[in-house]
Amino acid sequence: MARARKILLPLFFLAAGVAGFAWFNARTPPPVTADVEQKTWAVTVEEVALVTARPALRLVGVVESPHRTDLRAAVDAEVAAVHVLAGEPVRAGQALVQLDDADLQLQLQQREADVAEAEASLASEKIQFEADRKSLARETVLYELAQKDTGRHQRVVKSQSEAEAQLDRSRSELQRAGLQLVARQLAVDGHPARMAMLRAQMARAEALRDQALLDLQRATVTAKSDGKVTAVHVAAAGRVAAGAALVTMFDRSLVEVRAQIPDRDLPKVRRALAGGLGVAGETVVDGARLALTLDRLAADVAPGQGGVDAMFRLAESAPAPELGRVVELFAHLAPEPAVVAAPRQALYGNSKMFKVVDGKLAAVAVQLVGRTFTNGGDNGDSRLLVRSAQLDDGDLLVVSALPNAVQGLPVRIAR
Secondary structure: OHHHHHHHHHHHHHHHHHHHHHHHHHHOOOOOOOOOOOOOEEEOEEEOOOEEEOOEEEEEEEEEOOOEEEEEOOOOEEEEEEOOOOOOEEOOOOEEEEEOOHHHHHHHHHHHHHHHHHHHHHHHHHHHHHHHHHHHHHHHHHHHHHHHHHHHHHHOOOOHHHHHHHHHHHHHHHHHHHHHHHHHHHHHHOHHHHHHHHHHHHHHHHHHHHHHHHHHHHOEEEOOOOEEEEEEOOOOOOEEOOOOEEEEEEEOOOOEEEEEEEHHHHHHHHHHHHOOOOOEEEEEEOOEEEEEEEEEEOOOOOOOOOEEEEEEEEOOOOOOOOOOOEEEEEEEOOOEEEEEEEOHHHOEOOOEEEEEEOOEEEEEEOEEEEEEEOHHHHHHOEEEEEEOOOOOOOOEEEOOOOOOOOOOOEEEEOO
16 A cells, blocks of 8 residues: 555645646636737939930030140241240230341342342343344344345446456445344344243242241231230240241130040940030039030040040130140940939949839849939939839839848838
8 A cells, every 4th residue: 555655646646736736727718919010111212304414424524625836936036025925815916025137127128129139121122122132123124135245246347357356345235134133133032031040030039039028027926816925935035046946825715625535435325416406514614504516526545544535626716725734524425215204322233223112122234324413423412224114103212321221121111
């Protein structure tokens, strides 16, 4: 019996415990379960609007002029006066530097005297030719008379001795008349050659006179066009040699901005030029907005250069900025239809954006077309131009950056 109690007593207590636990569970009410609210992310959205817009390139350029030139002295001379200073605007025809022209005046007088002498020689030759021509006619008559006299003396003979003497004298006169006739004929025949020689001398004298006149005129160095003086290399009372630089200036109507177009954007620019659409641009200088037009692309590329230089011509009516000035410019390419202008933070990677559909993110594959700038691109006023078949007017495009943006992420629109 004692051994049976040792075995049954623990079993009894175990059964009582199980029965008590079951009774307690049956009496305890079931736990109340609370609904857990799912987390959502606040996003900022913009309503999609498909537009036609012109992509723009933001470039940095340098103001240049292809018609920057050095005005040089044409002759050796002293500088009589300098009428301009560096930085001054000048008008076409305005006197810039005056060289001493005393020596040039004397040289011009000498050349004019040479021309007068040549003119006199020509006139004298013409007079001499007329005289030779008239004398030739008379000497021809005298020669014919001498021939007749000689023939007559050959036929009429009074005495033998007298006839021979008369005949000799007649023959002598005939020879003399023949020589004079030949000399006069040569003088007449040589007139065209002498005239040609005298005309050549006349032309040479006139050319030297014109050169002296041109040198005299060049003693006053003038501006060839409206422009600006960038440097003055001489001062009054100094002496300059022929070819020495006097003034450096540039044409204000031919000012351009040289900017480098990156290789990735060159195809768009070339297509615009080839299609005749042109590439318009603009820059802001001292608060003034200046219009630009792409004139041409450079014909060579420097080693290591990551693009091609483009020359943008400044409008003639625009004020010319200083040469060498660095400016920011915007080049507008051909219009792109059916694009969306979105802020930069809306783009994830290089080709993905998100829109909100039924409270969740929906990934949208996009093609980056370019950028557009407003207010000069300051204060972040630039937008991406993208195109996508998955975006329509009225779609809600996410324009805030989410570090964990994925397809299907629950979001709420921030107000």
